[in-house]
Amino acid sequence: xxxVIGIEDYDxxxxxxxxxxxxxxxxxxxxxxxxxxxxxxxRVEGDGRLVPATDDEVMEVEDFLxxxxxxxxxxxxxxxxxxxxxxxxxxxxxxxxxCSEGTAEADLGKLNAxxxxxxxxxxxxKQEEKLRLSSxxxxxxxxxxxxxxxxxxxxxxxxxxxxxxxxxSSLNYCHSNQSGSIDQCxxxxxxxxxxxxxxxxxxxxxxxxxxxxxxEICLDKLSIKELHELFKVTFGRETTVKDxxxxxxxxxxxxxxxxxxxxxxFTIKDSKITRKREEECSANxxxxxxxxxxxxxxxxxxxxxxxxxxxxxxxxxxxxxSETRLENHNTEHELGDEDQRREQRAAKRMRKPTKRYIEELxxxxxxxxxxxxxxxxxxxxxxxxxxTSYIRPARNAFPEVRTFxxxxxxxxxxxxxxxxxxxxxxSRPRKNITSLMKFHPTGMVEAAKLSNNTVSDHxxxxxxxxxxxxxxxxxxxxxxxxxxxxxxxxxxxxxxxGTTEPRQELRPKKIDPPSHTAESNMVTVPTAKGGMRRKHxxxxxxxxxxxxxxxxxxxxxxxxxxxxxxxxxxxxHRTSVDLKDKWRNLLKASFAHTPxxxxxxxxxxxxxxxPEHILVRVRDLAVMNSQxxxxxxxxxxxxxxxxxxxxxxxxx
DNA sequence: TTTAGGG
DNA sequence: CCCTAAA
Numbered sequence: 001x002x003x004v005i006g007i008e009d010y011d012x013x014x015x016x017x018x019x020x021x022x023x024x025x026x027x028x029x030x031x032x033x034x035x036x037x038x039x040x041x042x043r044v045e046g047d048g049r050l051v052p053a054t055d056d057e058v059m060e061v062e063d064f065l066x067x068x069x070x071x072x073x074x075x076x077x078x079x080x081x082x083x084x085x086x087x088x089x090x091x092x093x094x095x096x097x098x099c100s101e102g103t104a105e106a107d108l109g110k111l112n113a114x115x116x117x118x119x120x121x122x123x124x125x126k127q128e129e130k131l132r133l134s135s136x137x138x139x140x141x142x143x144x145x146x147x148x149x150x151x152x153x154x155x156x157x158x159x160x161x162x163x164x165x166x167x168x169s170s171l172n173y174c175h176s177n178q179s180g181s182i183d184q185c186x187x188x189x190x191x192x193x194x195x196x197x198x199x200x201x202x203x204x205x206x207x208x209x210x211x212x213x214x215x216e217i218c219l220d221k222l223s224i225k226e227l228h229e230l231f232k233v234t235f236g237r238e239t240t241v242k243d244x245x246x247x248x249x250x251x252x253x254x255x256x257x258x259x260x261x262x263x264x265x266f267t268i269k270d271s272k273i274t275r276k277r278e279e280e281c282s283a284n285x286x287x288x289x290x291x292x293x294x295x296x297x298x299x300x301x302x303x304x305x306x307x308x309x310x311x312x313x314x315x316x317x318x319x320x321x322s323e324t325r326l327e328n329h330n331t332e333h334e335l336g337d338e339d340q341r342r343e344q345r346a347a348k349r350m351r352k353p354t355k356r357y358i359e360e361l362x363x364x365x366x367x368x369x370x371x372x373x374x375x376x377x378x379x380x381x382x383x384x385x386x387x388t389s390y391i392r393p394a395r396n397a398f399p400e401v402r403t404f405x406x407x408x409x410x411x412x413x414x415x416x417x418x419x420x421x422x423x424x425x426x427s428r429p430r431k432n433i434t435s436l437m438k439f440h441p442t443g444m445v446e447a448a449k450l451s452n453n454t455v456s457d458h459x460x461x462x463x464x465x466x467x468x469x470x471x472x473x474x475x476x477x478x479x480x481x482x483x484x485x486x487x488x489x490x491x492x493x494x495x496x497x498g499t500t501e502p503r504q505e506l507r508p509k510k511i512d513p514p515s516h517t518a519e520s521n522m523v524t525v526p527t528a529k530g531g532m533r534r535k536h537x538x539x540x541x542x543x544x545x546x547x548x549x550x551x552x553x554x555x556x557x558x559x560x561x562x563x564x565x566x567x568x569x570x571x572x573h574r575t576s577v578d579l580k581d582k583w584r585n586l587l588k589a590s591f592a593h594t595p596x597x598x599x600x601x602x603x604x605x606x607x608x609x610x611p612e613h614i615l616v617r618v619r620d621l622a623v624m625n626s627q628x629x630x631x632x633x634x635x636x637x638x639x640x641x642x643x644x645x646x647x648x649x650x651x652x
Numbered sequence: 653t654t655t656a657g658g659g
Numbered sequence: 660c661c662c663t664a665a666a
Contacts, residue, residue: 561655584656
C-alpha cells in the first residue's frame with residue numbers, strides 16, 4: 001500500500017509560489033491511496049526478515065488486539081492522502097498503537113514491518129498489561145499526534161470507520177498534506193476541509209474509545225537487545241548505541257513521527273506533552289501539526305514521545321514555546337508524583353542528542369536510498385520509514401527568511417514521503433539566484449528573468465537538492481514505478497519541505513542612515529559559476545569616511561574589526577572588511593590624487609570629490625604607518641582606472 | 653573570526 | 660563590493 005507521510009512544514013504561508021509548487025505535487029498522491037490497508041501479521045526474525053505469522057500467533061495477537069479494542073479506520077478516498085497513526089498513551093503510561101490509513105493495498109514497506117514488530121511487542125507485554133488493566137485507574141492521558149491539517153480529516157476517518165484487522169494501538173501518523181493557507185501540499189480544490197480545526201477537537205470523538213483501552217507498548221520493559229531489534233525494524237538498520245534511553249526515544253519518536261511533533265503547536269515539557277489550546281492551534285501559523293495530549297491523570301504520562309524535535313522546537317521558537325510552556329505548567333500541576341519527577345529528570349538528562357547520535361541520524365538518512373534487500377522481500381516497493389527526524393523548528397527574525405525545518409522526501413515508486421532530518425548546509429550558502437534573490441524584491445525581477453525555471457521551482461536550494469536526490473533513484477536496484485499523475489517531472493515529490501538555511505544576513509538589520517537608499521542600489525552581477533551575486537553599493541558618506549579616518553588614527557590601520565566596533569557599530573552594513581577596503585581606496589586616492597585634478601574628476605564622475613583635507617589626513621596616516629599604496633607613483637590617469645569596483649578613488 | 657589582497 | 664586564503 002502506499003503510505004503517504006506528509007510532513008508539514010510550518011508556516012510557509014507566505015511563500016505563495018512554493019505553496020503552489022507543492023500543492024501540485026501533492027495532487028499525485030490521492031489516487032494512489034484508495035484502498036484500505038490490510039495488515040498481516042508477521043514475525044520479524046532477528047535478521048529483519050518477515051515471516052508470516054502462524055495461525056497460533058495470529059490467534060494470539062488477535063486476542064490481544066481485540067482486547068485492545070482497537071480498530072482500523074479507513075479513510076475515504078477524498079482525494080486527500082491521509083494516513084493516521086495515533087499514539088495514545090493510556091493511564092498505564094504505555095503506548096498504544098493504532099494505524100488507520102486510507103491507502104491502497106500497496107506495500108507498507110518498512111512501516112509495515114514496524115507495526116508488525118510492534119504487534120509482537122504488544123504480545124510480549126500482554127500479560128503484564130492484563131495485570132495492569134485490572135488495577136488501572138480511570139484516569140488516563142491521551143496523546144495524539146497529527147498534523148495540523150490532518151485534523152480536517154479526522155471526521156472523515158470516523159465516518160468511514162470500519163472494523164478491520166487492526167493494530168491495537170493508536171499510533172497516529174497523520175500524514176496529510178497540510179491544510180489551510182499554510183498548507184503546501186493540499187489545496188482547496190481538492191475539496192478538503194481547510195478549516196484548520198484543531199486536532200483535539202476533531203479527535204475528541206475518538207477519545208472515549210481509546211481512553212478506556214489499554215495495551216500499550218512499554219519500551220521500558222524491553223531489554224537493550226529487544227530495543228535494538230525494534231530499532232532495527234524501525235529504522236532498517238542496526239544500531240550500536242547502547243543507551244537504552246536513547247533507543248527508546250528513537251523508537252518512540254519514530255512511532256510518533258517526530259517530524260510532526262516538532263512542527264506542532266504543542267510542546268513537551270519534562271517528558272510531558274501538553275496540548276496547546278485550540279485557539280492557539282488555529283492561530284498558530286507556524287505549526288503545521290498538532291499534538292494534543294490530555295494528561296488527566298498523574299499516572300499517564302508520555303515518556304518517550306519526547307524528542308529532539310521538541311527540544312529544538314523550544315530552543316528555536318521562543319514565542320510559541322513559551323506560550324505553550326505556560327500551559328504546560330498548568331497541566332503539570334495536576335501531575336505530580338515522585339515517579340514523574342524521576343522521569344523528568346531523566347528526560348532532562350537526555351535532552352540534547354550527542355553529536356554521535358546526530359550523525360547517526362544523518363547516516364541513516366543517507367542509507368535510506370539503499371534499502372536493504374531484506375526489507376523489501378514482501379513488498380513491491382519497499383519504503384523505509386524514515387528515522388525520526390531531527391527537526392529544527394523554523395524561526396526567523398525576518399518573515400521573509402524562513403527556515404524550512406522539515407523535509408519531505410519521497411521515495412520514488414513507493415510513494416512514501418518521509419520526514420527527514422533537516423540538512424543544514426554547513427558550508428557556505430549556495431549562491432544560486434533563487435536563493436539569493438528570493439527575499440529581495442529588487443533582485444527578484446532580475447532573477448526571474450534570468451531563470452524562470454529556477455524561480456518557479458522556488459524551493460530554494462533545498463528543493464533542488466531534493467530533486468537531485470529523488471531523481472537519482474534510477475540507479476536503485478529496485479524497479480521503481482513513478483506514480484505520475486497529472487504532472488510529470490517535478491511531481492515526484494512534494495517538494496514541500498526543504499531546509500533553507502537561514503541566510504546570512506541578506507537584509508540590513510536596520511534602517512540605514514538617512515542618506516542611503518541602499519536597496520535601490522542593489523545590483524546583481526553574473527558570476528563565473530553562472531550564479532549571481534548581489535552587489536550592494538552604498539556610497540560612503542563623508543561622515544563615514546571621517547569616522548573611518550578617525551578610527552584608523554585611533555586604532556591604527558589593520559584593526560578593522562576594532563574600528564568597526566568603535567566607530568561603525570551603528571552601521572549594520574560596513575563590515576570591517578568594508579572599512580578595510582575603503583581605507584585601501586582612500587589610501588590610493590590620497591596618493592594618486594592631485595589637487596590639480598579636481599575639476600576634471602568632478603565632471604567625470606559627477607560625484608563629490610573627497611575633500612582635500614580628508615585626503616591629506618589619510619596620506620598623513622598612511623605615512624605614519626608606513627603605508628604606501630601599491631602604485632602611488634603611477635600617473636594620475638591610473639586613478640580612475642585603478643579604482644576598485646564600486647568605489648572610485650577619491651570620491652565618496 | 654579577522655586580515656590582507658586579488659579581482 | 661565580493662571572494663578567499665591565511666592566520
